[in-house]
Amino acid sequence: MINARQLEVLCTVIEVGTTARAAELLAVSQPAVSNMIRHTEDLVGFALFVRKHGRLVPTQEALHIAQEAQHLFLQQKRIAAIVDELRGGTIGRLSIVATPSIGHGLLPRALSLFMKTRPKLQLSIELGSIDEIIRRLVSGRADLGLSITPPRHSAVSVHEIGDGEMKCICPADHEIALLQRVSVTNLNQVRHISYGARTPLGQAIDSLFSQQGLERRYFCEVRHTATALEMVRNGLGVALVDSFGLIGQPAEGIAVRPITPSLPLKTHGITSNLFPTTNIALQFQSFLADYLKEASSAPA
Template sequence: MVSARQLEILSTVIEVGTTARAAELLGVSQPAVSNMIRHTEDLVGFPLFMREHGRLTPTKEALHIAQEAQHLFMQQNRIDNIIDELRGGTIGRLSVIATPSVGHGILPRILGQFIKTRPKLQLSIELGSQDEIIRKLGSGQADLGLSITPPRHSAVSVREIANGQLMCVCPAEHELALQEVVSISNLNHVSHISYAARTPLGQMIDTLFSERGLERRYFCEVRHTATALEMVRNGLGVALVDSFAVIGSRGENIAARPTKPTLPLKLYGLTSNMFPTTNLTMQFQQFLADYLEPHGGSGPDDGDL
């Protein structure tokens, strides 16, 4: 079978007319070109050039082969370009499943920045619980999971992407908005929106209250920080919301304050142990980490959002 390299040498010799010039263009020796031409002729079983007075004149058969080879070269160039784009993360498909607080908060903002230089990307975005994230990753239906609580499951690998904290979020005119730092004990004396005791955030907050001899009190129970934030935006009370959910929020007539004690948390990237992690997925995780690094645990850039 004639190789792509043999076709390249054949086409170059036809184009420039001599083995010496072809060798120069191809970066090989003239004998190597001559030997390759003779070997190709042996393979195909008929002459490819007429040799007269030191020049090579291609036969009709050689011209026909070279013409067909151009299609191969064009396809090869296309494949090379695709490989370059895949290496650079500018094409492909990225499937992300995130918990609601991440999916409603920072994810759309960061994706908007990520695809500015990657207009050919195809995206698939879903919101789900940790169990749904693990199931999607384990079945190969998602490339990346994002969560503020790390799952413990052998099917996924967990990477810490960014540091954050829970912030006390309240209407801008609320009494707690006058404080630079909000003590968690104050939450028991206002209309507190909080998380069910069986949720990871509810368990974390209950532990913190219990260590201080307090019992968490709240008038409204929710499951996700995204829900709590929407209720605060509508003036229903105050809530502890992860700092990632409020990054970049402006002009919403709400305020975010750090707490005393600090309630640290992290954003985690989850990938499947059952399937290879794509280059695009790794690039997006790094982009996400770089984007969030300036916000590391400090919450919004200013007090009022």
């Protein structure tokens, strides 16, 4: 069987007509080229060149082989280009599963910037609970998980991507908007939109109320911050939402205030320990960290 190197030598000699010139182009010795041609002729069982006036003239058989070899060389170049693009993260497939608080706002905005230099990249985006994130990662159905709540599972690794905090939001004309900083005690005096006691955010907020010696009261229970944000936009009440969900959101009609006591949050990147993390997933995780850092330092 003729290998790719033998085909390369054959095609180069056909192109330049002498083993000496072919050796220069291939950066090898002239005897090495001559030996390669002889070995190839032994393999195929017929002559590939005849010598005329000091030049090697290819036989019709050699020309036919060389013509077919061009398809192989083009395919090799295409594969090399694909490898370079995969190494650079410009093509391929990126599968992300995120909790809704990240997936509804932050993720699309970050991806829109990330994709500008990667137009050939294929995306798969799923939203789900932290349990769904773990299931997809350990089964190999996702490359990267994103969540505010870090999972505790031996089959995944967790990486802190960015810092945030809970914020109080209310309609722009609400009495709470008159405050520069909102105490959680104020929330029990207004129509409070909040999260179930069994949800991670609900438990974290309950801890803030406990520090003040209070029990949290709310008239409307939601599961996700994106829902709470839309409820407030429509004038239904006041809510605490994570700052990640506010990134890039239009400020018209709502007021955003810091809270006391503060409730710091983090965005976490989650990867599987059972499957190698793809290069493009690692690139996006790093990109998202830079995006969050820039967003947090931007003026409010």
